[in-house]
Amino acid sequence: MGDLVSFRDFTIKDYHGRLQKGEFSVEELVKMFLERIERVDGLIHAFLSLDSERVEKRARELQEKKPQGELPPLWGIPIAIKDNICVKDLPTTCGSKMLHNFIAPYDATVMERLKAAGALIIGKTNMDEFAMGSSTENSAFGPTRNPLDLARVPGGSSGGSAAALSALEAPLALGSDTGGSVRQPAAFCGVVGLRPTYGRVSRYGLVSFASSLDQIGSMSRKVEDCITLFEVLSGSDDRDSTCAPYPPFSRREIPPEEEITRIKVGIPKEYFSSGVDRSIVKSIEEVFHLLRKRGIECVEVSLPHTECALEAYYIVAPAEASSNLARYDGVFYGLRSEGDTLQEMYSHTRTNGFGREVKRRIILGTYALSSGYYDEYYLKGMKVRTLVRKDFEEAFQTCQLLLTPVSPCFPFLLGERTMDPYQMYLADVFTIPSAMAGIPGISINCGYHDHLPIGLQILGKPFEEGWIFGLALLIEKLLSLPSPLPHLESRKGSEQ
Amino acid sequence: MSKKLSLEEMKKVAQLAKLHFEERELLQFLQDVNGIIAHFEKLDRLNLEEVSPTSHISWSQPPTHGDEVLEWQEKESIFQYAPQVIARYFIVPKVVEKEEK
Structure with a gap:
């Protein structure tokens, strides 16, 4: 049957392949993740609640009714959900004492879509209270720790989801991004996080923080899985009037690699200023070098606001x-x-x-x-929001995509920035402008300095997630970095 | 723009926000908030006179639908998870206060 550690670089496709061959059942797969959570979550506290009994029952039901032929896109795949997204019959606390006893009586639209696609909701993840924060230290139920360095924060506010992915407690997760809350924790934990175009995913059932900015984001360990998840989540919804009346995203929108290698990529000079850690700049410059070698033109652009x-x-x-x-x-x-x-x-x-x-x-x-x-x-x-939006519109006149760091800093130590709110806010300085403009962006890992991951951000034009995914897949391939696998169990004395 | 909140203004804002602070806590919050507001000075350097505001990003005409009454499908869940229910009624705090004599 194997164990999760050997599944380090697995995608949904790999899990489906094994499930189809009967190497393990859906129930066994779910049990592997639940056991992993039991073994390691005491150290990182990524989850606020688990739904073990129901998820095992649902796994048995899925297995019994296994479809013949092609499987639904997320069939039998466990997923962790940020605790500000309503899942029927599960707590939705938003990391707040205010909602400590709130159980959602209905499913968010994204939950209906996940369930219809065969996904299994494994539990709800920790977050900064009402998604306000950049470190997950603002949770009323205690902070989450970064699985790659337990003394450090996992980022926020979707820190629980990012940490769960990084620690291999779940292969997929949902987060929400208001000013960077999917992309920044993804960068801090070495995983993938997409903030879609504003209006591409329904907000129905997402507890509101700032309605003109909030978006539900797809999070995964590999770009490929982020694409699959986004295909399931996106599309119009009558119950959210801010949801664009467009069809769901399809991977057919991703241009072929040869087309990607002919594009011009913009490098906004303001994102490489003196305030950015030099090791982050160096790592991202290495990506530019690789892209240039593949024929992609990288040009400097300016986003003055x-x-x-x-x-x-x-x-x-x-x-x-x-x-x-x-x-x-x-x-x-x-x-x-x-x-x-x-x-x-x-x-x-x-x-x-x-x-x-x-x-x-x-x-x-x-x-x-x-x-x-x-x-x-x-x-x-x-x-100012208008000016920020115009900056991007102008930059996109000359280039197809923009490449930037996700954050100017590495994951910081727990408690390091809690006394100075403005210092905390600065961790999101490179994810906020695109959120203000409503454009899509992804965070992918582009390397490590010591043991700490570095996040690369790819920003695109509205509704052009296909181009973002195209470049993200190419960079992932060129770098061929392994997905994170922190040695958490060895700390408890067990083998890994 | 670089205005600082006074203690009195802070008390007024807290009252509007329905939050109560002890005096010492109030001073700490005042310091935090004024620390953040000080950074807003950067915006004074911009000429915004001719700029129109963006309150919401909208890419297309928002979809509309008929004003129809739909049956809520999850009634039982609503009662199941309500803090206090008798029969099929929600128990809520008394909101009508006694008139002072």
Whole structure:
């Protein structure tokens, strides 16, 4: 039957091949992942809840009704879900005390699609509270640790999903990306994370943080699996009016390799400034070198409003969050604290239920929207957003794709940035502009410095995920880096 | 733009946001928030007069559908997971306060 460690570089296709040959059953596959979680999750805390019983039962049912011929795209494949996406009958805490007792009574659209494609929901993953953070340290249920270095953060806010993939606790995961929350943790954990074009994946059933920015992202260990997952998730949805009325993504949209090698790739100079760790720059420059050797032209471009995008984001996103999080008042959802008056009940509930970073952003957003400051802050933030969007439009006049680092820094130590919120925000400085512009981007691993992974970001034009995947596949092939396999079990005294 | 929040303004904003802070906590939050706002000064360097705002990214006309009443299919789950239910009624906190005499 083999064990998960020997499946290090497996894709869905490989699992399906083994399942078809009868080398192992769906139930056995699920058990392997559950056992791995049991062995290693005590060290990293990627999961907030597991659905072991139901997932094993569902695995048995799938196996019994195994289709003849071609299998549905995610048939029998376990997947970990970020805990801000509603899965019917499972907790959806958003990493917050506020929703510690909330069980979703319905499935998000993406969950319906995953289930229809045969995926098996293994559990819900840890995250920064309400997706506000870059390290997963803001979870009310304790931080997640980076499987590649337990003293360091896995990034955030989808840190649980990224860590689960990196530690081989699940072959697939879902995250959500508001300003980089899929791509940055993917980079910190050495895995793959896609933020789709805004509107390409339904947000129905995703707990809102900043509605004009939130997108559900596909996460995996290999680019190939990210493509399969994205094919399943994407497509229009009547229940989300911001979801574009376009058909689902198809891998047929990925241009052939010979076409990829004829494109021009832009290198935005602002993403290689002095604030970026030199080892990250060096590693990415090596990728440029490889691409040039394959005939791809790499040209310098400018995105002049990159730096301002971070500031504008920290006006716009908290403003939207302060409005979205107004619904947590003790009446409809989760926690309810007592109070002598209605106002007191609201205030006690919110004061007890929200953590420090969430309160900080609610204050910031409430202030930015308050009478007398709207023009000075929120309106200004929206105007800068226009400039950021135009920067990308102009850059894409001369090139097909953009290549940048995902983050200016390596995964930092737990606690290193918690006292200085702005330092924490800077970890997302290269993922925020594209989120503000609504364009798609992927994070893939492009190497290691010591044992810490380096993330490469590929940004594309709206709805052109096909080009992004095309280049990502080529880079993955050229680098041929093995997928991460941290030696976690040896720390507990067992063999690996 | 580089305005700093005063303690009084901070109290007002906290009240609007329905959050309560002890005095010491309030000062810490004030310091944090003012630290972040100070960075917004960068935006003052931009000439934004002629720039139109982007509140939402929209690539196409948002889809519309008829204003039809649809049956909610998950009624039992709603009752199953509600914090307090009697028969098929939700128990919610009393929101009408006694008038002071």
